[in-house]
Amino acid sequence: MRVKDMSKINGSVISLFAFMITFTAVFWSSGAPLWFDWRVYPEQILLVALAFALAVAFLTRPGSLHSLSIILAILSLLFGSWLAIRFPVLSENVFYHPTEALVVSLLGIVLILEAVRRTMGWSLIVILGLVCLYALFSSNFSGPLQSRSISPDRLLKFLVLDSASLAGAALTIAVAVVVPFLILAQLLLATGGAKFFSDFSLAIAGRKRGGAGKIAILGSAFFGSVSGSAVSNVASTGAITIPMMKDGGYQKETAGAIEAAASTGGQLMPPIMGAAAFLLAENLQANYIDVMKAALIPSILYYISLFMFADLEAGRRQIDRVPEHMIPNLSAVIKRGWFVFIPFALILIALFNFNLRPETAALVAVLSFIIISLFLRYDGSKLEISLFLKSFISAGKAAVEIILICAIAGMIIGLVARSGLSFGLGFFLVQLGKSSLLLLLIVTAVVCIVMGMGLPTVGVYLLLASLAAPPLVELGLNPMAAHLFVLYFGMLSMLTPPVAIAAFVAANLAKADAMRTALEAVRIGWPAYLIPFIFVATPELLLNGSLPMILIVFLKSLIGVAIITSGIVGFWKVGLNSFERLLLMISGIVVLLPLSLANEIAWLFFGSVLLTCGVFWRSAKRVS
CATH class of the missing domain: 1.20.1270 (Substrate Binding Domain Of Dnak; Chain:A; Domain 2)
Structure with a gap:
């Protein structure tokens, strides 16, 4: 009984902290500090959100020593609150408070590294360690890689206190932009949005040859554009579509692979796309609308290819349409769930007609959907106010991994620029590109996929956008094409063996062999490996x-x-x-x-x- 009570308390604390992540993000994205004439550094808000994210990470993944995790969670809150309060002083007058700055920086780095290790493993930590070693000993290198070394204490302070590092652009996008879209995704899930997309797809494609596969592709494209996460998309829609495909006649590996390929492409499907797309717009200092336009034709080509594969595979294996009794009436589905399209329409209107920022457009969509959900629900269930609270909590939990990725990626990117490593690597890549641009593109693609093994797309894009994209631009490539090239191949690590996370999750749902499913996903999603090379050479594919x-x-x-x-x-x-x-x-x-x-x-x-x-x-x- 005592263990059960402790578990309940722990769950309540996690929910509270997750809600505070969402609340902090909405508070800032809505411009609330300006309403109250509260003069605050953006970094202070970011550090508060980071503190709660660290605490949630430690409490949800306690490891073998639960008591240690509680201590680490408390230290995370102390670190975040202390640094948020003292940030104006420490960032501007760090030389007058050397001991305090060093202690706070060291504590913050230890907490962030441990939280990242528990959440995502060692990949990003190893990369940060290598960049730190370079920064410490860069004066010992020769040629373009030679630079002025940074002392250990200045290195620690830079990683945590500099606005170009921890609390930089990456963490800003994660907290201010991504969280509002996560709220919208969770509200859609909670109010039957996923079921609506599934029924809508079933009504459209169910009567076609290989209808089950086409339903999976349509549903994953719709929902993937909202969730922006390949793995969560597979888990959400795959639970419905994969058994349907298996029952329809597709082999279990093919069923899992179709779902994995369709869900992965959702990260680049307008209008919302994934978190990395917002970071891309920030890196290019471009309007998010321009990113949407550029990604439109490549994503259409990708999903048309998936549709063709499902149709031709069904013809080859003589897979018929979905049984009539399983297909809902299209007009009835639209009549019950038409309002699900309203948030998407509002986002497009806010972005195109009113030129609002993406986070503001998302908040408008969230507010409208909350009001609509008071009166209309696709699943027909009774309204529960707690439903909205649970959606906010779920959004906070979903944001933890993205916030941690952007925190450590921000440190890596900041240090790469500060140490001069970006110049040295850029020089070598430019020289390679001068001899053969195609070879440079192939090397970049391979590096993106290899680095993406075990890393989410956001982390891969952030790292490669600072290292690989600038040399491509310097060699004359369209900046949008160069960054989309990196983003595409960062996304493809979700499908590509040996660490094809989305394919492995789909294989688990399909009860299929994981490696065979991943290889089949590569075969099905082949256009994604070729399209980036095409739009680099043919800018018209990006509406240019x-x-x-x-x-x-x-x-x-x-x-x-x-x-x-x-x-x-x-x-x-x-x-x-x-x-x-x-x-x-x-x-x-x-x-x-x-x-x-x-x-x-x-x-x-x-x-x-x-x-x-x-x-x-x-x-x-x-x-x-």
């Missing part, structure tokens, strides 16, 4: 150019993606033999070549189209 050229490039890319997908699946009307599949894949790659290059080898371009038509004609003839 004249309308006729944008349409030509889009249609050409769509044809190429369709041809390659057919070759990968090995089906078009009827099954294709190995030679036909190889011809299709080669033809599709040629069709995807940039127009400038395709013009130089026009005979090969048109030959590939004719070859593709020939293969499709032969398959159609075999059907007849």
Whole structure:
């Protein structure tokens, strides 16, 4: 009984701290300090949110010594509150308070590293350690990597007290922008939003061949755009769609892989996308609307390819539509859940018509959805005020990992710039790119995927955006294309073995072999590995150019993606033999070549189209 009571108390404390994370974020994002004429440093608000996030991390992952975790949680609150109060003094007059600054910095670093270790493992800690070693001994290097070394005490103080480090742009985005969108996602979950997206997708695609797979893709695209997290998307929608796909005739590995690929793409699906997209806009000092526009065509191509795969795989395996009794009436679904689209419409109106900041647009959507939910609920359940409180608490818990990632990533990014490492690495990458831009892009893609093994997309993007993207821009690439390139391949670590987190979660739900599911996810999600190279060479794919050229490039890319997908699946009307599949894949790659290059080898371009038509004609003839 005593253990049960302690567990209940612990849960209540965690919920309180999680709510305080959300409250702090909303308090700041809404501009409340200005209402009360409260003059406060942004860093002070960030440090309060960080303190609660650290406390939640220690209490939810106590390890073997629960009492130690309680002590660490208390120290986290003391650290955050003390530094928040003393930040103006310590940041501006650090030399007059050397002992206090050193003690606070050392305590903060220890707490952050331990919380990150418990939450995400050692990856980011090792990277920070390597960057710190470079900063301490950079004067011993030669060539472009040689720089002025930083003393240990100045290093510690910089990591915690400098506005370009811990409480920098990364943590600002995590607290001020991401949390409001997490609140919206949790409110949608709590009020039946996930069920609505599932039913809506079922009503649209259920009567088509391979309907179960198409339902999973549609549902994951809808919900993934809100959640912005591949893993949570798989866990939420996959619990419904994966069993449906298995019952419909898809192999268990294929069912898990389709869900993983569709959920991963949700991080780049407008209008909301994932947390990394907000960081991308901040890094480029660009309007978030520009990021949405740039990501639109690549995400459309990706999901069209997934749809084609589900359809062709169903044709190859003779998977029929979903049974009629399982398909809801579309008009009835819309009649019951039309209001779910209102928050999305308000976000778009706020961003496009009123030019509001993303966090303000999200808060408008949250407020509207709370009011709507007082009267309308898709699941038809009775209203409970506690539901809103639980949604705020869930949003706070979901924000903990992102806040911790951005805290340690902010320290790494700040130190990379301060130590001169960004200049040294940038010099080597630029020299590599001058000899072969394609080689530099391939190296960058591989590094993104390798670094992403075990790291969330946000962490990978933050690190590579400061190291790999600047050299690409210096070599003449469009800044948006360079940063989206890094973001895409950071996202792909969720699918790529050996550490394909989203695929492994989907495999668990499908009761399938994890590695086979991950490899199948790579096969299904292949466009995501190729599209970044295409939009780097063809800016029109990012809506950068004249309308006729944008349409030509889009249609050409769509044809190429369709041809390659057919070759990968090995089906078009009827099954294709190995030679036909190889011809299709080669033809599709040629069709995807940039127009400038395709013009130089026009005979090969048109030959590939004719070859593709020939293969499709032969398959159609075999059907007849």
